[in-house]
Structure formats: structure tokens, C-alpha cells
Amino acid sequence: MTRRWLFADQLGPHFLDEPGQKVLLVESKAVFRRRAFHRQKAHLVLSALRHLARSDRVRLVRAETYAQAITEPVSVCHPTSRAARGLVRRLPDVEMLPPRGFVTSPGDFTAWANGRDHLRLEDFYRHARRRHDILMDGGEPAGGRWNLDADNREPPPRGAARLGVPAPPEIVEDEIDAEVRADLDRWQHDEGITFVGSDGPRLFPATRAEAVARLRHFVEHRLPTFGPYEDAMLAGDPLMAHSLLSPAINLGLLDPLEVIEAAESAYRAGTVPLAGAEGFIRQILGWRDFVWHLYWYFEPDYRAANELHARRELPRWFADLNADAVEARCLSDVLAGVRDRGWVHHIPRLMILGNYAMQRGWRPGAVADWFHRCFVDGYEWVMTANVIGMSQFADGGRMSSKPYAAGGAYVHRMSDYCRGCRYDPKVRTGDTACPYTAGYWSFLARHEPELAGNHRMRRPLQGLGRLSDLDALLEQERLRGSRAP
Numbered sequence: 001m002t003r004r005w006l007f008a009d010q011l012g013p014h015f016l017d018e019p020g021q022k023v024l025l026v027e028s029k030a031v032f033r034r035r036a037f038h039r040q041k042a043h044l045v046l047s048a049l050r051h052l053a054r055s056d057r058v059r060l061v062r063a064e065t066y067a068q069a070i071t072e073p074v075s076v077c078h079p080t081s082r083a084a085r086g087l088v089r090r091l092p093d094v095e096m097l098p099p100r101g102f103v104t105s106p107g108d109f110t111a112w113a114n115g116r117d118h119l120r121l122e123d124f125y126r127h128a129r130r131r132h133d134i135l136m137d138g139g140e141p142a143g144g145r146w147n148l149d150a151d152n153r154e155p156p157p158r159g160a161a162r163l164g165v166p167a168p169p170e171i172v173e174d175e176i177d178a179e180v181r182a183d184l185d186r187w188q189h190d191e192g193i194t195f196v197g198s199d200g201p202r203l204f205p206a207t208r209a210e211a212v213a214r215l216r217h218f219v220e221h222r223l224p225t226f227g228p229y230e231d232a233m234l235a236g237d238p239l240m241a242h243s244l245l246s247p248a249i250n251l252g253l254l255d256p257l258e259v260i261e262a263a264e265s266a267y268r269a270g271t272v273p274l275a276g277a278e279g280f281i282r283q284i285l286g287w288r289d290f291v292w293h294l295y296w297y298f299e300p301d302y303r304a305a306n307e308l309h310a311r312r313e314l315p316r317w318f319a320d321l322n323a324d325a326v327e328a329r330c331l332s333d334v335l336a337g338v339r340d341r342g343w344v345h346h347i348p349r350l351m352i353l354g355n356y357a358m359q360r361g362w363r364p365g366a367v368a369d370w371f372h373r374c375f376v377d378g379y380e381w382v383m384t385a386n387v388i389g390m391s392q393f394a395d396g397g398r399m400s401s402k403p404y405a406a407g408g409a410y411v412h413r414m415s416d417y418c419r420g421c422r423y424d425p426k427v428r429t430g431d432t433a434c435p436y437t438a439g440y441w442s443f444l445a446r447h448e449p450e451l452a453g454n455h456r457m458r459r460p461l462q463g464l465g466r467l468s469d470l471d472a473l474l475e476q477e478r479l480r481g482s483r484a485p
Contacts, residue, residue: 005076009379012251025058026069026070027062028063036194036373038373040199067091077097103128104131109289112127118401119294121399169213173202196320203244211251227278232415233330236416302395303365303384306364308394326484328436330352333417338375358392359405368387402456408440409425429472441467
């Protein structure tokens, strides 16, 4: 049987045709020269490659480029980026197989998507539920409802500093992690390869065994609490009840279908509420597959979309993860989470980081690149539609029905960040004006012509027309510029 070349995000058994198949892994240093990745992301990827390479059936080649390492006929599953696919097609003696690691096939997605004016997650998610018979009772959705989001939008418990769920199993580093850390230090000091973020103990699985242990623990101990608080934020509890499984799934250590089946089995056994199981499954069967397929379905230049004409570059304090320069408590804490862990959950990503970037008119492609590099679960396919389409609304609504813009009232409702912050979420102008509240109205004023035809923005734009201090607010935001809030 032909040796299987596995990219670093294809490390699980479902990328092989049989358990004993021989494997080629390539550790390419050029990948790290091209972009300044988060230090902990680089560590995780290298650790995962080197842990898998302990098997006798695996050959690990360390080379400057992938092309230098391919010296025999190999087969490879369809890669997850256009650049990697182009490389595979150029190399001789490489057979490219259909993609794995996702639930819905490209053919099924294309058949569903063709002819639709707008592509929406909810429509795709219902299609995928039916197609794969997930959370279905006969021909109807379990519980009689497709979408239980209304049950999953609770603010954090009043007065709570933490959610009180058991922490995920701790990762115990070994000699391979020590070797990786030493190599990264040497690359930085001797070869000029740069990283962003802080080094730290490995927080996410690098082996199949670690990933399976995390999955089992989540389903038993954390998923029962996940649903109601999946959108909530607490400064003292950055993990809340989230699974922290996205890095392992995106490395290929877990098959998304086994994750979905574990959650559904827990619901069927009566240990997890339907709303929690449905909300979690929606993230994987729905959202994860959706953004993967959109990456390939949309044209290659979709990443350059900029319908709101956002031209500003990322300020240095943001690009460098300088959380200490920020006084706004929510943004400082979330930026510190990216710096220290390379991970925050989906609401800080969307409503703290992405919301702030969109309000300030930062260039969408630069924002997407920042998310790609700075998050341990970030890949080009992950961040293209997530950031360009959903977070920055730079595609004008091709895959999201409205901009995810919000003021300080949202942050106040869904977190404890406003307590003790120098800014007041109810204040638009002056020394205590919340940068999110002021930024929200400034964003609406700047883009009123583009948003006027969006029915979901009708009420916010009506509110904009009632502001008596709009001119002062806009001048304040102009003077604030790119300074850290």
C-alpha cells in the first residue's frame, strides 16, 4: 500500500485506509518563516507531529520545504488550503484523495448550495441534520425544534466569578515537548524566526490519546452545563464550559463525527439536556463544516472582499497582543487570553475582538490573517469565512444576514467585564465613554448608506437618527483613532 503523506492537520486514524498503513510526516521550517505564528501554536503543531512520529510505521522528514521531503510515491488526502492543494498538484508521484475530517462531502454541499442567492448556516445545518440523521426522531428534529439558540443565550450567573464546572484534564508535557521548546528557542535566537504571544505549558492535546480523554471528560463533566452559558463571559473563567476540542479536531486528532456522536449519545442517555447537545453539535456539524465548504465554494479572491471599504491597518498594540496597553477591561482581558493561551471562546472572538476591529474599520484581510496566526485552532479555511464574512461583514452579507456589531450594552449583559472598568457602557461621549458603545454608533453612522437596505438593521439605524450628540461622538472617535482604548 502506498505510503500516506499526512499534513499537520491530518494526524488522526480516519486519514488512513487501514491501521498499519505507513505514514510520511513533513516538518517544514519554511512554514514558520513565512508568518509569525503564536508561539504556543507552533509548539502544538510540532509536538503533535513528533508524538505521532514515535510509531515505527511513521517517517518524519525535517526539511525547509514540503517539496524537498517528497522523494517517493505517496497518497495524500485533499489538503485544507488552496496553496497546499496547488503544491500537491505540482508534485510528481502524489495521488490526491478526497477530503476527510469533515462530515458533509463537497458534492453534497455543492448540490445544496447551487442556485441559492444567499448561503445561511441555519439552512445548511438543517440539511446536514437530515442528510446524516443526527439529532433526528424519524423525519423530525429531536424535541420538535431545529434551533434551540433561545435556550442557550443566558448571561453568566449573577455574582458568580466562575461557572463551577470541572476543569479539563491537565496536559502533562514530556521529553518531546521539551525538545520542541528548545528548538523553537534556537529558531528564534539563531535563525531569526519570529513568533507572537507568550510561551507557556502546552494546554491542548498533541496526541490521539490526549484528545480522546478530553472528549470523554467534556461530554461527562462539562457538556451538561455548556448550553445555557455558551455565549456568556466571565473574567475569572475564560474556559467556562466550552469543550476546548477545536485544536484537536483541527489537527485531525478527533474525527468530527465521533465528537458529534458522543454528544448525541449523551443526550439520548439523558445525561445532557437537548439544548446543550444541539448547541454543541451545531458548532461542529453546522458551523465548522459550513465555513470549510464556503472556503472552497466561494471564489479564490473572496478573502480580499471589502464591501465596507475598511482600509485601516491593525494598530501595533493589537498586532503585538499588548493587552497591558488597553484600559477597556473586556478587550484587555480577551487580548491577554490570546497572548497567554492562543485561545478564547467564540463570543470573545466575535463580539470583543471582531466587533472592535469592524467598528474601527481595520482591513478585513489583515484581521483574518491575525486570527489565523494567533489562535491555536486557526487555519486559513477556518478564518476566511469566519472573519471576512461573519465577523467583519466584508462580503456584504453573502453568508451572514447582518453585521455582528454591538455596543457596550451587549458586553454588560453577557459578562462581568463592565464591573470595575473605567468606561461606562451607557456613556457615548466623554472620558468615561465606552469604546464599544461609541464605536458602535460611529460604525452605523459611517455605513448607514450600505446598511439602509438591511431589514435587520432598521431599528439600530432609526436609533442612530435620534442621537442628539452624534457630531460630538464622531469627532471623539476620529480623534481617538488607533489609540488603545
